Amino acid sequence: MVETADEQRAPARRAPGFLSQLLRNRKASIGLAVVALITLLAILSPWIVRDPGAFLSIPLQPPSSEFWFGTTGQGQDVFAQTLYGARTSLWVGFLVGTVVVIIGTSVGVAAGYFGGAVDDVLTTLINVFLIMPGLPLAVVLAAYLPAGPLTLAFVLVVTGWSWHARVIRAQTLALRHKDFVNAAIVGGESHARIMFVEILPNMTSLIVSGFIGATVYAIGAQVGLEFLGLGDVSVVTWGTNLYWAANNQALLTESWWTIVPTGFGIAIVGFALVMINFAIDEVTNPRLKAEGAWNAKLEAARVKPGFSTPVLRKADG
Amino acid sequence: MAEPLLSVNNLCVEYVTPAGPVRAVDDISFEISPGEVFGLAGESGCGKSTAALAVLRLLPPPAVITGGSVLFQGEDVLAMDEAALRRFRWRRLSLVFQSAMNALNPVLTIGAQITDVIETHERVSRAEAWDRAEHLVKLVGIDPMRLRSYPHQLSGGMRQRVVIAIALALEPPMMIMDEPTTALDVVVQKEIMRQIAELKDQLGFSILFITHDLSLMIEFSNRIGILYAGKLVEVAEARELFENPRHPYTRGLMSSFPPLRGPRRQLTGIGGSPPDMLHPPEGCRFHPRCAEALVQCRTKSPELQPASANASVACHLHHEAER
Numbered sequence: 001m002v003e004t005a006d007e008q009r010a011p012a013r014r015a016p017g018f019l020s021q022l023l024r025n026r027k028a029s030i031g032l033a034v035v036a037l038i039t040l041l042a043i044l045s046p047w048i049v050r051d052p053g054a055f056l057s058i059p060l061q062p063p064s065s066e067f068w069f070g071t072t073g074q075g076q077d078v079f080a081q082t083l084y085g086a087r088t089s090l091w092v093g094f095l096v097g098t099v100v101v102i103i104g105t106s107v108g109v110a111a112g113y114f115g116g117a118v119d120d121v122l123t124t125l126i127n128v129f130l131i132m133p134g135l136p137l138a139v140v141l142a143a144y145l146p147a148g149p150l151t152l153a154f155v156l157v158v159t160g161w162s163w164h165a166r167v168i169r170a171q172t173l174a175l176r177h178k179d180f181v182n183a184a185i186v187g188g189e190s191h192a193r194i195m196f197v198e199i200l201p202n203m204t205s206l207i208v209s210g211f212i213g214a215t216v217y218a219i220g221a222q223v224g225l226e227f228l229g230l231g232d233v234s235v236v237t238w239g240t241n242l243y244w245a246a247n248n249q250a251l252l253t254e255s256w257w258t259i260v261p262t263g264f265g266i267a268i269v270g271f272a273l274v275m276i277n278f279a280i281d282e283v284t285n286p287r288l289k290a291e292g293a294w295n296a297k298l299e300a301a302r303v304k305p306g307f308s309t310p311v312l313r314k315a316d317g
Numbered sequence: 318m319a320e321p322l323l324s325v326n327n328l329c330v331e332y333v334t335p336a337g338p339v340r341a342v343d344d345i346s347f348e349i350s351p352g353e354v355f356g357l358a359g360e361s362g363c364g365k366s367t368a369a370l371a372v373l374r375l376l377p378p379p380a381v382i383t384g385g386s387v388l389f390q391g392e393d394v395l396a397m398d399e400a401a402l403r404r405f406r407w408r409r410l411s412l413v414f415q416s417a418m419n420a421l422n423p424v425l426t427i428g429a430q431i432t433d434v435i436e437t438h439e440r441v442s443r444a445e446a447w448d449r450a451e452h453l454v455k456l457v458g459i460d461p462m463r464l465r466s467y468p469h470q471l472s473g474g475m476r477q478r479v480v481i482a483i484a485l486a487l488e489p490p491m492m493i494m495d496e497p498t499t500a501l502d503v504v505v506q507k508e509i510m511r512q513i514a515e516l517k518d519q520l521g522f523s524i525l526f527i528t529h530d531l532s533l534m535i536e537f538s539n540r541i542g543i544l545y546a547g548k549l550v551e552v553a554e555a556r557e558l559f560e561n562p563r564h565p566y567t568r569g570l571m572s573s574f575p576p577l578r579g580p581r582r583q584l585t586g587i588g589g590s591p592p593d594m595l596h597p598p599e600g601c602r603f604h605p606r607c608a609e610a611l612v613q614c615r616t617k618s619p620e621l622q623p624a625s626a627n628a629s630v631a632c633h634l635h636h637e638a639e640r
Binding site: 286289290291292293294295297298305306307308309310311312313 | 335377380382
């Protein structure tokens, strides 16, 4: 007759992991699919399309069955240039994102965790880089250093790391005096372990969004610099595509097909990355999801959310 | 019996979650008369704070009140709009928050925080509001000099007294006290509870008192409601509940703490843990942990029915006719 609670209880379901939750989120799956598709196309482009540098046909042909996206002012294949351009642009973008996150996170966590003189020195450094106007400095550096994608990546890291470091330092300061950190210190854990095992995982969403923000910034800024002619114009990238399109008077000749594919590529990658960012926000902050469900329920009942707890009586409709 | 001051009827509160609604308060009803202290007790997560805050419509998202009525002096709180709620809260029903540490703003003086409440709700001059603030802190046993202090300059007990003074500021006919002394040690707790009792006798307000400390509650309340998994399982006068707890859950609670006087006895407590509120058990929600569960407990949810002149219980064991 008497049953114990344990026999009765349904088997406890394990909370789904971060990754599987992310994959189940609609925004994340759209964003990841788009980024994966474009990355795949970029990687496989040498086997898919013609040589983007070759002068193949009559200049400025509109899109046709032979040249899907038309030809450039030099008679090159725009479709090939768009796919090849993604290779360098995405590679530089993700490289800058990764390096910015590594430098920014290390400096930020160290400054916030150690405090005192270490914090003073690092914060001054961060502030110096923050105060420098990013794009003008990037223009100057790119103009003086030998042209090329790696130079651009270097320039973008130099001008971009401090934002992330600043955010991470502030969050580390907030976590630094929590009891679990004090407990770790009392427990005799090393500084490195406390910083990277105790404190860092609390900032996963910040770090990931920092990475995505830096990547979007890097892709945009790189295109901008190359458009101004500050990159190596002989390399095919999204930026140089636009540079050559402008040089060949794309607007005057009304050859829209030389700018739209590249512009669309930049926009869609930025859009997909931002979608992933939103999704990570939702997954790491379950409250956002619950409030979404709450809002939907109120909307269905045509009740406006206010400051007070809403009343939805089932009986009176 | 006098007209009830507050009458809660079939109140239901749900939390909307992506996994489905969680019914934190399920169809509970109780009444509080003028000058009465009504206690709500139960373990963590049983819905006692949710029920109390729903009465003030103060639950944050994703909470939704899905049914019932809350009549305060005959007026339905659930039908009020924002403006009416603003007039209703504090002047007619005030709240003593659980954590005095977080309820007081650290950058404003105690005096500023008390006069703020008075000036928001009544047309009075600054000097008059200040005089009343001095009177209020004296009521709760604090030197009026302290009005110029900041919260961090006061001890935990003093801060809790200040929070009580703020709740008293507009002399409401009723107060909700959500675990007012949980963060304090027993000596300070005793002192504050004595003070609240004195003020109650002096000013005649009613209290909806929430705690998981059953001994404190029995000493302090006139009537007590026991909540389990969002349902009221027993409502009885304090004395009767103490001497003759009827519901197996109430009996379990009673045997979970030692008596101060009398012979020492083995503490038994209650086996198992509270149910998953997303999938509450069928029938009586307590049956998986109940040592005396009957067959119908698994399928049929018991109704709260009178068991004596001043006690009701929701348990098949006590509803002989249904057996």
